[in-house]
Amino acid sequence: MASLSLGIVDWLVIALYFAAIIGIGFYLKKFASTSEDFFIAGRRNSSWVAGLAFVSANLGALEILGWTGGTVKYGMFVSHFYWIGAVPAMLFLGLYMMPFYYSSRIHSIPGYLLLRFDEKTRVLNGFSFAIMTVLMSGINLYLMAVVFHIVLGWNMHVSIWVSAAAVGMYITLGGLLSAILTEIVQFFLIWFGLFLVAILGLVEVGGVDALLSSLPERMSSLWATAGDPAANGMGVTWLGIAMGLGFVLSFGYWTTDFLIVQRAFTAKDLQSARNTPIIASFFKMALPFIVVIAGLVAWKLNADGQLVFLEKNGKIWYDSALPLLIARYYPSGLVGLGITALLAGFMAGQAGNVSALNTVWTYDIYRALFKKDATDEHLVWMGRVTTIVGIFLSIGTAYWAMAFESIMDYIQAIFSWVNAPLFATMLLGMFWKRTTSAGAFWGLVAGMGTSFFLFLALRFHWIPAYVVTMSEHPSDMAENLWRAWWAWLLTFVLTLLISLVTRPKPEEELVGLVKGLTAEANLTEVVWFRRPAFWAGVSLLTVILLNVYFW
Amino acid sequence: MTERKEMLSIWVWVGLVLGVYGFLVTGMGIYYVFRPETLTATHDLNPSLWWGAVMTVTGIVFFLLGLHGSAES
Numbered sequence: 001m002a003s004l005s006l007g008i009v010d011w012l013v014i015a016l017y018f019a020a021i022i023g024i025g026f027y028l029k030k031f032a033s034t035s036e037d038f039f040i041a042g043r044r045n046s047s048w049v050a051g052l053a054f055v056s057a058n059l060g061a062l063e064i065l066g067w068t069g070g071t072v073k074y075g076m077f078v079s080h081f082y083w084i085g086a087v088p089a090m091l092f093l094g095l096y097m098m099p100f101y102y103s104s105r106i107h108s109i110p111g112y113l114l115l116r117f118d119e120k121t122r123v124l125n126g127f128s129f130a131i132m133t134v135l136m137s138g139i140n141l142y143l144m145a146v147v148f149h150i151v152l153g154w155n156m157h158v159s160i161w162v163s164a165a166a167v168g169m170y171i172t173l174g175g176l177l178s179a180i181l182t183e184i185v186q187f188f189l190i191w192f193g194l195f196l197v198a199i200l201g202l203v204e205v206g207g208v209d210a211l212l213s214s215l216p217e218r219m220s221s222l223w224a225t226a227g228d229p230a231a232n233g234m235g236v237t238w239l240g241i242a243m244g245l246g247f248v249l250s251f252g253y254w255t256t257d258f259l260i261v262q263r264a265f266t267a268k269d270l271q272s273a274r275n276t277p278i279i280a281s282f283f284k285m286a287l288p289f290i291v292v293i294a295g296l297v298a299w300k301l302n303a304d305g306q307l308v309f310l311e312k313n314g315k316i317w318y319d320s321a322l323p324l325l326i327a328r329y330y331p332s333g334l335v336g337l338g339i340t341a342l343l344a345g346f347m348a349g350q351a352g353n354v355s356a357l358n359t360v361w362t363y364d365i366y367r368a369l370f371k372k373d374a375t376d377e378h379l380v381w382m383g384r385v386t387t388i389v390g391i392f393l394s395i396g397t398a399y400w401a402m403a404f405e406s407i408m409d410y411i412q413a414i415f416s417w418v419n420a421p422l423f424a425t426m427l428l429g430m431f432w433k434r435t436t437s438a439g440a441f442w443g444l445v446a447g448m449g450t451s452f453f454l455f456l457a458l459r460f461h462w463i464p465a466y467v468v469t470m471s472e473h474p475s476d477m478a479e480n481l482w483r484a485w486w487a488w489l490l491t492f493v494l495t496l497l498i499s500l501v502t503r504p505k506p507e508e509e510l511v512g513l514v515k516g517l518t519a520e521a522n523l524t525e526v527v528w529f530r531r532p533a534f535w536a537g538v539s540l541l542t543v544i545l546l547n548v549y550f551w
Numbered sequence: 552m553t554e555r556k557e558m559l560s561i562w563v564w565v566g567l568v569l570g571v572y573g574f575l576v577t578g579m580g581i582y583y584v585f586r587p588e589t590l591t592a593t594h595d596l597n598p599s600l601w602w603g604a605v606m607t608v609t610g611i612v613f614f615l616l617g618l619h620g621s622a623e624s
Contacts (some may be wrong), residue, residue: 009579013572020568031558049561182560185568192569192609196602200593331588333579333599337572 004151004327010336017189017340019168021182021347023148028177035379037105038175039359040266043317049184049274051279054263056183057352058284059190061345062143064291071295072302072309075219076394076550079288085245087543088286089254089276091536096515097255098264100430101274103512107265108356109258109422110364116513117437117505119368123190124444126364129258130357134390135414137353138397144346147396150310151323152339163343167350168279168391171358172384179348179355180266186344187283189407191290192270193341197322198290200329201297211296213435219299244481248488249416252423259356281539284547294325307375309388358386413480414456420484421447424491428499433507433514439499447491453481558568568615573606580604 006014032038045053070079106112110129116123141164145156170178205211212220223238254260254277267273298321301307307328310320326338362382367374374382401407425444428435457463458479466478510517528534580600588594 009575013575016571017568020564024564027559071552181564184561185565188569189572192572192606194600196598200596200598203596204592284582328592329598331579331583331591331599333576334602337576340572 001013004153004323004339005336006335006339007332008465009333010339010478013333013336013340014343017344021178022166024185025173028174028181032173032175032177033380035376035383037177038380038383040177040364041180043266044268045180045266045272047267047279049180050263050267050272050276052187052283053180053183053266054260054276054346055280055283056187057260057263059287059345060140060349061342062140062147062349063228064190064194064345065319065322065342066296068298068322069320071292072299072321075215075296075299076222076292079292079550080223080241080245081262082288082291083285083543083547084241085250087281087539088246089250090281090284091539092251093255093261093264094274094277094281094532095536097426097430098274099270099498100275100513100515101261102267102270107363108359108448109256110360112513113425113429113440114364114368116346116510117440121425121437121441122364122443123368124441125418125422126360126368128448129360130365132414133259133353133357133360135397137350137357137390137394139401140346140353141398142401145402146312147319147323147342150312151320152361156402160395161349163350164391164395167347167354168388171351172387173352175380175383175387176262176266176355176359179351180263180352181262182344184492186341186348189261189337189341189344193337193344194290194294194322196334197325197329197338198293198297201294201325203301204329205297209294211293211300214300215296219296222547230336239520241250244478244485248420248484249481250425251482252416252419252488256419256422256426258360259352261355262359271526271530271532277537278384278532278539279534281536282542285539285543293452294322295513298322298325353394354387354390357390358383359389361386397473401497407409413483414488415454415471416480416484417451420451420488421487421491422528425495428492428495429514431515432496432499433517434499434504435495436499436502436504439495439497442498443495444456446494447487450490451483451487454486458483560620562613562617562620564617566610566612566617568610569606570610570614573603573608573610575603577603577607 031042036042067078067081101109101112104112104115106115110122110126113125141160144163145154145159148154149156150161170182174181202211203207205214264273264276267276298307298309302309307324309324310317312320321412326335330338360378366382366386367379371378421444424447425440428443429440458465507517574606580597580603583594583597583599587597
């Protein structure tokens with residue numbers, strides 16, 4: 001029961017995409033011969049290239065489909081995930097954290113933990129990141145196959161194997177260079193392939209004002225209904241949005257998730273690295289103009305009886321909103337472009353996972369534990385082997401998810417087991433020189449353990465929900481926000497307390513890694529319109545104006 | 552190290568992909584001028600034609616800027 005059908009031109013568009021990315025892989029092979037090239041893309045990217053790759057690494061197709069569907073359910077509130085839930089954290093990363101990351105010339109986040117703390121903290125984070133990445137990547141693979149199966153009637157096994165093989169091929173050939181290049185191509189394909197849906201949707205419903213005025217207040221407001229959780233579709237208050245989303249979840253993800261931060265490490269100098277997330281923030285805040293507009297148009301068409309969402313497992317499948325709009329507005333030719341945009345989004349996400357995994361495995365696990373004296377050539381070889389093994393592990397996870405759908409809940413929760421505690425460790429590590437290695441390690445272990453325990457405790461009702469979430473019947477989203485908050489707080493407090501009673505590293509070992517022991521970048525030579533702080537100010541102002549306008 | 556300088560700028564690839572796709576989509580738009588399709592909700596606008604044209608132009612601009620940039624570095 002496919003809802004979209006493809007013509008010859010559409011197939012040609014899709015085939016050209018596969019030819020292009022594999023061609024790019026072969027082209028880049030000769031430029032990816034050293035470990036600096038393969039793992040860190042030669043550290044020669046401009047802040048534009050790194051910035052677009054930064055935002056694209058986060059811009060998966062599932063995210064676009066999911067938040068378009070999310071808008072149908074929650075309305076404008078979804079914009080919070082793109083604005084307050086992303087921009088402040090991205091600016092903080094660029095202005096305050098990047099100097100410590102970039103100046104230490106590390107390849108990965110666990111690499112920073114080694115320099116700042118010790119080997120065991122690094123290996124703990126390296127392992128948890130590697131496991132999280134493989135599992136998430138497998139889930140994405142499976143969900144992609146489901147989407148294409150329902151929407152286009154494609155065979156799931158073919159979707160899984162063909163896309164995994166293409167990604168495996170171009171990353172094995174060109175490493176992070178390939179990943180970044182295809183991410184940038186994907187960025188443009190997503191805008192050219194999907195923005196037209198929002199434009200044509202607005203044309204059909206009569207423009208932005210007509211659309212907004214036809215929606216109930218709970219759908220069309222951003223903050224006006226945030227005082228009362230019962231008045232908005234998401235069931236959260238402004239405090240939950242500002243603290244849970246805007247602080248813990250957002251900072252935990254944007255400032256410590258290696259998958260995206262890795263893109264900034266490829267910038268050619270510190271100033272470009274600092275500008276990377278700041279440039280990316282502008283592109284991030286533009287995305288609701290695809291996602292939220294398409295979702296609101298779909299909601300209105302559905303309310304008017306002109307669009308019926310598909311069903312999945314007997315329930316309304318809101319994520320079908322975007323594919324249905326593509327079918328509604330795109331004739332043959334453009335359909336191929338829209339599908340290619342989604343495919344590109346899936347595969348770039350996959351490539352991001354694999355290229356981050358091969359770096360962390362090769363540097364932070366393999367070289368740290370098994371082969372300290374590895375040559376440069378050997379590391380590149382290991383990176384290529386890890387890519388292939390990683391792809392097979394993802395495929396295995398995808399089949400695992402296919403066999404037992406319920407494991408997906410567990411895997412998706414891993415995110416808050418790893419990232420929220422790590423943000424507390426990083427914050428203390430970078431901004432308080434007294435933070436000790438023992439404090440960081442045990443704080444992290446306790447935080448990860450707490451998050452995992454709370455996940456099980458809420459799931460199996462070992463403890464009443466209101467103890468954790470202050471609500472008798474929290475939504476999944478509220479549970480997630482609160483779990484992340486407690487894990488963050490516990491890590492923060494424990495790391496702080498243990499640090500006070502254990503011996504810190506001598507200050508000379510922390511130069512370049514901690515605030516106060518690092519020479520501040522001297523930017524007086526740089527013209528004002530090139531300074532990171534200027535553009536961060538413009539970005540912050542823009543996002544505030546957007547929030548006020550759509551209040 | 553001389554190899555490095557020969558590496559085509561990323562914008563050349565972006566330009567190529569957008570240009571080729573823009574060409575195909577515009578081609579379909581021209582086809583729909585003569586053989587209009589009536590299945591989509593906004594078919595009277597023939598979005599393929601103008602969106603394809605925008606893509607083609609953007610592609611050409613990126614391609615030329617990219618070539619220029621590659622030559623400079």
